Structures are given as C-alpha cells and as structure tokens.
Amino acid sequence: MVIDLSVRRLFCDARDCARRTFTEQIEGLSTRYGRRTPRLQDLLRVIALALAGRAGTRLATMLHTTVSRVTLLNLIMALPEPAVTAPRILGVDDFATKRGRVYGTVLIDGESHRPIDLLPDREADTLATWLANHPGGEVICRDRASTYADGARARAPDAIQVADRWHLWNNLATAVERTVIAHRPCLHETDPQASARAAAAAPAELNPDTGGEKWVVTRTRERYLAVQRLLARGWTISAIGRELGLARHTAGRYARCENLHGLTDRTIRTTRLDDYKPYLIQRWNDGCTDAARLFREIRARGYPGRTPQAVRRYLRPLRTVAGPVPAPPPVPKPHRVAHWIMRHPDRLHADEESRLKDIMARCPQLNAVHRHVRAFAQMLCNLQGENLTVWIDAVRADDLPVLHSFAANLHNDRDAITAGLTQVWSSGPTEGQVNRIKMLKRQMYGRAGFALLRKRVLLT
Known part of the structure; x- marks a missing residue:
C-alpha cells in the first residue's frame, strides 16, 4: 500500500531565524528526518528487545519490513534507561559474558523479582560503589562467595546478609560425595565370595616377575606422601604441581585424597568397566575367554573404552581360578x-x-x-x-x-x-534472572557488548 500524502510547506518571516522553511508534521504518522512511521518504529523496537539483531531481522522480513541487525541494535541503544532505585530486598549474583574469563553482576529487586542493574564485573569494590550510590537496602541475598560479602559489609554494614539455601x-x-569417596572400601560387600574375588585380584597389584609391588603403586604412594608433606608446609596446589612436575588437577587430587588405600588398591577403584563386569563374568563362564572378542561385545553395549587393555587386566587373575567364577555384586x-x-x-x-x-x-x-x-x-x-x-x-x-x-x-x-536458614528470602529469583541473561546473551552473538546486554535485561 502506498499513501500519497500532501502536507503544507511553511515559511518563517523572521530575518534572524536560521530555519526559513520547514514541512508540517502529522501527529502519529510522520516525524522530522524520519524514515519510518512512529508505529513502525515502535514495532521494530519491540522486535529488537525480544530477538536482538539477526533473529529480529528475520522476523521483520516476514512482516515485509527490510531492516538490518545494526539498525535494530541501535534502536535498543537509543532507548532511555529506566530509573535505578535501591530496593529493600536486594538479590546479588554473578553471570558469565565469556565463560571462564569475563563475568558480570546482576542486581534484582527481591520483592518484585525484576532486574534493577547490571555491573560490568564481580569485584567487591564495584558492588560497594553501587551500594554507596543507592543506600537503603535492608536485606542482601547472595551466594557463598566472599567477594559479595566483603562489598556488602563495606558499604551496607547494617543490611542483613542472607546466604542462599x-x-x-x-x-x-x-x-558428602568426597566423604563417600574416602570410604569407598565400605561400598563393597564383605561376603565370602567378595573376599575370594579380592584375593584373586590381589596379584594384579604385584609385579609378576619380581613378586614385589608394581611400580605404579610405588609411584602413587611416593607422590601422595610428597604432596601431603608440601601441603603441611603451607604450599599451594599450583606450587606443589610445579615442584613435583604434576598437572594442577593431579596435584589437587592427591591433596584432597584422605585414603591412600583407595588410590593404590585397584579392587576398590571405580572404573568405566564396572557396569560391564557382570556380563564379562557371564561370558567367561560360558567359555569365551578371548579378551579382544569380549571387548568388542561390550563396546557394542556402550562401553566407552577404546582399547581392550582394561578387559585384559580384569580377566588376567580369572585365568588362575579353577571352575566357574561367581558374578560380582554390583558396586554402587x-x-x-x-x-x-x-x-x-x-x-x-x-x-x-x-x-x-x-x-x-x-x-x-x-x-x-x-x-x-x-x-x-x-x-x-x-x-x-x-x-x-x-x-x-x-x-x-x-x-x-x-x-x-x-x-x-x-x-x-x-x-x-x-x-x-531463618529468613524466607533466597537467591532463587536471582538465579532465574541469571538463566534469562544466558538466553539473551545467546541471541546477541557478534560484536554486541555489555551495554547492549544491560539495556535488554533492564527493558524487557
């Protein structure tokens, strides 16, 4: 549809007026220097806030309106920011703009569950500055991080801090899981058959040539003692890893271990093969003793291992057992x-x-x-x-x-x-806003920055 619109052209008779001529505007239909009607402009703003750039462009095309993604993003940035007021119940949590590298902070009203501001980082000083500029909060709901606790304590000492349940x-x-791992031997049933299986599997931890301890077990014990010795001196995990030539997560595993027996005794370790051991015992009793064939069979059943070495190690002590082997009870x-x-x-x-x-x-x-x-x-x-x-x-x-x-x-x-554990307030609404920010961030791929994300979060 094409609208043929006739408007008046007006002139100014004042000699000192810089604008001598201008065109009459029709309310609700045209604006000065406007390429679109106000109604279409409002529609594009709604699309931009809901879908951002490229997705908004595709929807606008379906509505027979050609617009670029940059234009939609500029419409968002041109919108005025809502007024920021200090709520009585303040929710604080962090979110990732680049996971593992760049983080921000979202602040919400704990009563209305609406976001009130986004901060560009998650530092204590940034939160303290915001609280100093917006006093009046009575309750601050946060997670267990000490950063927000320090920021709230610095500028809002009278506010009640509530740790999230x-x-x-x-x-x-x-x-609890770390405690269960430290007591893994208790997960095994202590029945006679289990004891016989453990005795049959015990030679796997010995060197078949010398009869002594396997070098892997010796190395594990030496590493554990070295890590614990340096840990007692106050060394950090990173420093221990550099000193002993271990990866940081490996040094951390030795540092957190509270049961050396669980590291050296293969019979109480949980492996990816555990779920398939009953099937291996059943096939062994059926007469199939080929480790490579059994490996192919459990691979077809979903075993994620890529080589048959684990199957060979498990079957090796069974070759010395006479008669059928009892199926091991499942170990959780x-x-x-x-x-x-x-x-x-x-x-x-x-x-x-x-x-x-x-x-x-x-x-x-x-x-x-x-x-x-x-x-x-x-x-x-x-x-x-x-x-x-x-x-x-x-x-x-x-x-x-x-x-x-x-x-x-x-x-x-x-x-x-x-x-x-006493107040009814929690960080649940804040976590919901964090999930919403993640969804909005996924739509804003490209060069969209923090300012644009902040506008979308606060205006939608």
Missing part, C-alpha cells in the same frame, strides 16, 4: 551413594534403601554422615537457623574431616548462613 545444600552434597558409584544419602527417605526405592542401609551398617562414618544430613535438611526445610551452632558441634564430634571443613566454612560465615 540452595548453595548451602549443594556445598553439603559436595562434602560413590556419587550414587551420595545421592541416596542426600535424597529424601520417602523418595528412595526399596532396593536403594536396602543397599544404603547395608552400606551404613558396614561403615559407621557414612552412618554418621547420613544422620548429619538428615539433621541439616530438617533445619533447612523448617527454617531453624538457631540450631546451626548445635549442628556444627555435632559434626565436629565425629571423625569426618571433610565435613569438618564444611562446618568450618559455615562457622566463618555464620551470621549470613543463620539468616539464610
């Missing part, structure tokens, strides 16, 4: 046992509950962990933060080094954690 539960889950993975401990008892299946009871009966430490987890869950769900000190003392009374570290971290941030 989900992060507390997640940190506890990590501590440590992360699965930790999941059973962390899950609500009413949501456990009957077999999971039975296996968990057997494990706790064999291991008093895991039984104590299960008891502490239940107490913490009761405190978290019922908002009984006044019981936090009692819970920390109960954990310290048991021989659970990993939980001791978790309890020490709770004690160092006791006020915020007590408030998190």
Whole structure:
C-alpha cells in the first residue's frame, strides 16, 4: 500500500531565524528526518528487545519490513534507561559474558523479582560503589562467595546478609560425595565370595616377575606422601604441581585424597568397566575367554573404552581360578551413594534403601554422615537457623574431616548462613534472572557488548 500524502510547506518571516522553511508534521504518522512511521518504529523496537539483531531481522522480513541487525541494535541503544532505585530486598549474583574469563553482576529487586542493574564485573569494590550510590537496602541475598560479602559489609554494614539455601545444600552434597569417596572400601560387600574375588585380584597389584609391588603403586604412594608433606608446609596446589612436575588437577587430587588405600588398591577403584563386569563374568563362564572378542561385545553395549587393555587386566587373575567364577555384586558409584544419602527417605526405592542401609551398617562414618544430613535438611526445610551452632558441634564430634571443613566454612560465615536458614528470602529469583541473561546473551552473538546486554535485561 502506498499513501500519497500532501502536507503544507511553511515559511518563517523572521530575518534572524536560521530555519526559513520547514514541512508540517502529522501527529502519529510522520516525524522530522524520519524514515519510518512512529508505529513502525515502535514495532521494530519491540522486535529488537525480544530477538536482538539477526533473529529480529528475520522476523521483520516476514512482516515485509527490510531492516538490518545494526539498525535494530541501535534502536535498543537509543532507548532511555529506566530509573535505578535501591530496593529493600536486594538479590546479588554473578553471570558469565565469556565463560571462564569475563563475568558480570546482576542486581534484582527481591520483592518484585525484576532486574534493577547490571555491573560490568564481580569485584567487591564495584558492588560497594553501587551500594554507596543507592543506600537503603535492608536485606542482601547472595551466594557463598566472599567477594559479595566483603562489598556488602563495606558499604551496607547494617543490611542483613542472607546466604542462599540452595548453595548451602549443594556445598553439603559436595562434602558428602568426597566423604563417600574416602570410604569407598565400605561400598563393597564383605561376603565370602567378595573376599575370594579380592584375593584373586590381589596379584594384579604385584609385579609378576619380581613378586614385589608394581611400580605404579610405588609411584602413587611416593607422590601422595610428597604432596601431603608440601601441603603441611603451607604450599599451594599450583606450587606443589610445579615442584613435583604434576598437572594442577593431579596435584589437587592427591591433596584432597584422605585414603591412600583407595588410590593404590585397584579392587576398590571405580572404573568405566564396572557396569560391564557382570556380563564379562557371564561370558567367561560360558567359555569365551578371548579378551579382544569380549571387548568388542561390550563396546557394542556402550562401553566407552577404546582399547581392550582394561578387559585384559580384569580377566588376567580369572585365568588362575579353577571352575566357574561367581558374578560380582554390583558396586554402587560413590556419587550414587551420595545421592541416596542426600535424597529424601520417602523418595528412595526399596532396593536403594536396602543397599544404603547395608552400606551404613558396614561403615559407621557414612552412618554418621547420613544422620548429619538428615539433621541439616530438617533445619533447612523448617527454617531453624538457631540450631546451626548445635549442628556444627555435632559434626565436629565425629571423625569426618571433610565435613569438618564444611562446618568450618559455615562457622566463618555464620551470621549470613543463620539468616539464610531463618529468613524466607533466597537467591532463587536471582538465579532465574541469571538463566534469562544466558538466553539473551545467546541471541546477541557478534560484536554486541555489555551495554547492549544491560539495556535488554533492564527493558524487557
């Protein structure tokens, strides 16, 4: 449709007027120097805010409007920013603009769940400056990071800091899994058949030529002792790795290990082959003893290994056993046992509950962990933060080094954690905004910067 519009051309008679002639504008239809009508301009702004550049261009093309992605981004940048006011309940969390490299901070209103500002980094000074310019916050909901705690303490000392409950539960889950890993021998059933299998597999840790310990076991023990010795002197993980010629994650694994037996004893290690061992025993008893053939069969069943070496090592001690070999009972993975401990008892299946009871009966430490987890869950769900000190003392009374570290971290941030276990406020709405920022960021590939992302977050 083409509109043939006639308008008046106006002249100014004043001699000192710089504009001698101009064209009459029609309200709602035309603007000075405008290439589009105000209605079309508003439509393109809505498209730009919803879809940003290239996606917005494709939608505009379907609406018979030709526009470039840069034009849509410029429409966003031309919009005025909303007024920033300090909310009574402030939610703080970080988000990644370039994962692992560049991070920002999102601030939301804890009552309306609306974002109120985005900060270009996640430094304590940046948050402190924002709080100094926007005083009046009464509650600050944050995660367990010390950066935001320091920034809030510097410029809003009277505000109540509330540690998020989900992060507390997640940190506890990590501590529980590390404790289960430290007690992996307890996951194995101590029945006579299991003992026979362990005895048959024990020669795999010895050198068949000399009868002594394998060099891998010796090296593992020496590395563990060296890392623990340097760790006791106060060395960092990076410095230990450089000193011993180890990768940082390898040095960290030796530093976090609390059970050397779990590193050197192959019979209690969890491997990718564990799920396929019952099938290998069944085929072995059927008469198939070719390791290469068995490797091809389990590869067809989903085994991720690329070489048959692990299969050969597992079958080697079986060649000295006369008669059929009993199938090993399934050994649960440590992360699965930790999941059973962390899950609500009413949501456990009957077999999971039975296996968990057997494990706790064999291991008093895991039984104590299960008891502490239940107490913490009761405190978290019922908002009984006044019981936090009692819970920390109960954990310290048991021989659970990993939980001791978790309890020490709770004690160092006791006020915020007590408030998190007492107040109804949490960082849940802030996490929702972080997920929304991730979605908006994915749409803004190209050279779109932080300022554009900030405009979209605050205006949508």
